[in-house]
Amino acid sequence: MLLLDREGAKADVWTRVETLDLTADNVIVALAQLRDALAARRPGQHIGAAIDNTERAAALEPFFRELALIVIAFPTGYNGRGLSIARQLRERGFVGALRASGPLVSDQFPHALACGFDEIELPDDSAKRQPVEQWLDAAQRISVTYQRGYSYGAVTNILEQRRAARLAGVGNNV
Amino acid sequence: MYRYDEFDERLVRERVAQFASQVARRIDGSLTDAEFLPLRLKNGLYLQLHSYMLRIAIPYGTLHARQLRQLARIADEYDRGYGHFTTRTNLQFNWSKLKDVPTVLGLLADVEMHCIQTSGNCIRNVTADQFAGVAYDEIEDPRPIAELIRQWSTLHPEFEWLGRKFKIAVSGATHDRAVVKSHDLGVRIVRDAKSGAAGYEILVGGGLGRTPLAAQVLREFLPREDLLAYLEATLRVYNLDGRRDNKYKARIKILVHEIGIEAFRALVEEEFARIDKARVNADPQEQARIAAYFAPPAYQDLPEVSRKLEEAQIRDPELARFVEHNLFRHKRRGYTAVTISLKPIGGTPGDMSSEQMRVVADLAEKYSFDELRVTHAQNLVLPYVRLDDVAEVYAALKAHDLATANVGQITDIIACPGLDYCSLATARSIPIAQALSKHFADPEKQKEIGEVSIKISGCINACGHHHVGNIGILGLEKKGVESYQITIGGDPSETYALGELLGPGLPAEYVPEAIDKVIAVYLAERQQGETFIEAYRRLGLDPFKAAFKEIADVVA
Structure with a gap:
């Protein structure tokens, strides 16, 4: 597995558990165990939740303040359901880390970032073919976007730019 | 019409570079074929039966003269000298080479065009009424x-x-x-x-x-x-x-x-x-x-009626027929919207040669404020023509086989590319359209039949809109042989309806005869002023079915 964010590859400090084993400092549990895990949490310990893309943001909403990480599974690269889940989580106020996990391609990195993801967890087969440089390149390849409310990093929002030009009194072609 | 600002331009240019990078990463193995496929499709590049096909977006069917001229150039330099307008008002080049695609995308970007999202599982090119505005x-x-x-x-x-x-x-x-x-x-x-x-x-x-x-x-x-x-x-x-x-x-x-x-x-x-x-x-x-950007053009104040056009029509009955069928009532006095039929008798619906593209681009510049429209029925429109200029426009169109006076008539057939090009097709569409076009070629016969639409799809995916054709034809494959199912009663408009099946599928050679039978029922039963679809609604399916059965029984 390769973990990466907008800065590049990063170490994974999280431990994913199948059973309710809370020995590690940062533990990712399945949604079904989340309530128990949060109840048993030690002071200073961080809990994350992993969900399939059939789950909905509403199921996690009660736990937003206690959750440090949400991992959303992408079963395939071309299944974009997780993008809408991420967007909903952000719109509903989740401020912890968001991780997309699955065989994405680097061209999807900007989509994930725009929808609120912070990091990508990539299976070895994908990571081996698509080195980190390709992901960093992909993140800044299209420097402008039309969709308001989806900007990230250095990406310029076109509608905001046009509005700023109007306010500054610069006629914009018309 | 809309013109790009610096941001629209930058996005399209960066997108071209992105596609070039995707091709390079496919070639160096970073991307598998399965990973590359949706990226290629989102850029309008299909693999068809004989070649790659590149689908170019024509947003809401609005086209500038210089854009059409650029499409003519691409057709000549990077394809086989023609393009094909589709039911989603896009343009397809059927003989693209993968190595040329980044260059072609650059040429498109030069005239504010692109292939973004003309395929793939995403939001496609948005379409609109061809007479918008x-x-x-x-x-x-x-x-x-x-x-x-x-x-x-x-x-x-x-x-x-x-x-x-x-x-x-x-x-x-x-x-x-x-x-x-x-x-x-x-x-x-x-x-x-x-x-x-x-x-x-x-x-x-x-x-x-x-x-x-x-x-x-x-x-x-x-x-x-x-x-x-x-x-x-x-x-x-x-x-x-x-x-x-x-x-x-x-x-x-x-x-x-x-x-x-x-x-x-x-x-x-x-x-x-x-x-x-x-x-x-x-x-x-x-x-x-x-x-x-869509403010009305600089119209002149003109009289409601053009004496010039009226007199020209008296001299030339063919012009009169063109005026009757290919002109659309304009909101501005003294102007009309002229539909250029891409359905010459016996031709391929929606196909246009590079030479024809240049002629039409010139006409748009001279007579229609530089603007053109593409219709979902695979025709083009000059949206702002003075009635006084119609005869000249007609003469120029006629010189290049573009003056077929059949808009809305039985030979104004919609057809998908079918098995002549498409890898999804189960049967050919174009030869059926050509056979029917020749069968009903006589202008007097067409006039007698009046307004009726034939729509042909070469597979169940229905790119030819057969479900909403007054007469719909669906080509399927039955035990290795092409078989055509015929429906009637479809309507794409505000009185929307899906067609109903007349009976079993027929071999290609029986299709014109079967359509004849259907039309004969209409001609025999219609009341004063009733169109085909109106008569169908009153009569119901049964009389048409009975007539169709005579052919179906012969085949069986």
Whole structure:
């Protein structure tokens, strides 16, 4: 597995558990165990939740303040359901880390970032073919976007730019 | 028409570079073929039976003369000297080479064109009424919101990886010329009964293909400022809840059909209520900025009637026929919208040579404020022609085999590329269209038959819109032989209807005879002034079925 964010590859400090084993400092549990895990949490310990893309943001909403990480599974690269889940989580106020996990391609990195993801967890087969440089390149390849409310990093929002030009009194072609 | 600003331009240029990078990463093995496929499709590049095909977006069917001229250049230098206009008002080049595609994309970008999202599971090129801005029956020009939707849907990060394709059509007139009800989502400009304010009726869940369904009303009246937030809510519900277990059940129409329009509406309205609208919507000044590009051209004050045209028609009965069939009533006095039929007798529907493209580009410059439209019926339109100029336009068209006077007539046939090009096809479409066109070539016969549409698809995916043809023909493969099913009664307009099957499929050579039988019933039974579809509605399927059976029995 390769973990990466907008800065590049990063170490994974999280431990994913199948059973309710809370020995590690940062533990990712399945949604079904989340309530128990949060109840048993030690002071200073961080809990994350992993969900399939059939789950909905509403199921996690009660736990937003206690959750440090949400991992959303992408079963395939071309299944974009997780993008809408991420967007909903952000719109509903989740401020912890968001991780997309699955065989994405680097061209999807900007989509994930725009929808609120912070990091990508990539299976070895994908990571081996698509080195980190390709992901960093992909993140800044299209420097402008039309969709308001989806900007990230250095990406310029076109509608905001046009509005700023109007306010500054610069006629914009018309 | 709309012109790119520096941001539109930058996005398209960066997109060209991105595609070049995707091709390079496929070649060096970074991307597998399966990973490259959706990236290639989202850039309009298909692999067909004999070659790659490149599909170029013509947003809401609006085309500038210099754009058509550039398409002619690409046809000559990088294809086989012609292009094919489709039922989604795009242009396809059928003989593309992968190595040339980045160069072609650059040439397109030079004239503010692209292939973005002309294929793949994303929001496709938005389509509109071809007479937008000029139609006599228009409430409001739909092009400004079509352009707003084009921009909003372009590289939308959340909706680049939908379960299936998503097609949007807009109409601003009382008559539906955009086949709104066959779209995943339709936007109709309407007036609020109480306030009189213009806003949008939103329809959802229409589609043809193997499960034809008419779109249903999702929202009766949406205030104009909320359009993008409402589209976002609708697409989000689809992205989250649309099926992904079966490609054939993945369109939004299946979701709407399975859970019902009320349940679907509840989901959309709940999401819409939660969206921070101020964060998502375009502000009114941005809508006004776009709308300014679609201000009416510098019309002259002209009389209602052109003596010049009337006199020319008396001298030339062929011109008179062209005027009768190919002109559309304009909202401006003394002007008309001229439809250029791409359906010459015996030709391939929607095909146009590079030479014809240049001729039409010249005509647009000289007579129609540089502008052209593409229709879903695979024809072109010069939208702003002075009645005084019609005879000259006609003469120029005629010199290049572009003056066929058959718009809306039985030889104005819609046909998909079919098995001559398409790898999905189960039968050929073009030879059927050509045979029927020749069969009904006689202008007097066409005039007698009057308004009727034939639409032909070479497979169940229905690119040829056969379900909504007054006469629909579907080509299938039966035990290794092409077999054509015929439906009648389809209607793409505001009186939308899906056609009904006449009987078993027929071999290709029997199709013209079968259509003859159907037409004969109409001619024998029609009442004064009744069109084919009107007569069908009154008579029902049975008399047509009985006539069809005579042919079917011979075949069996």
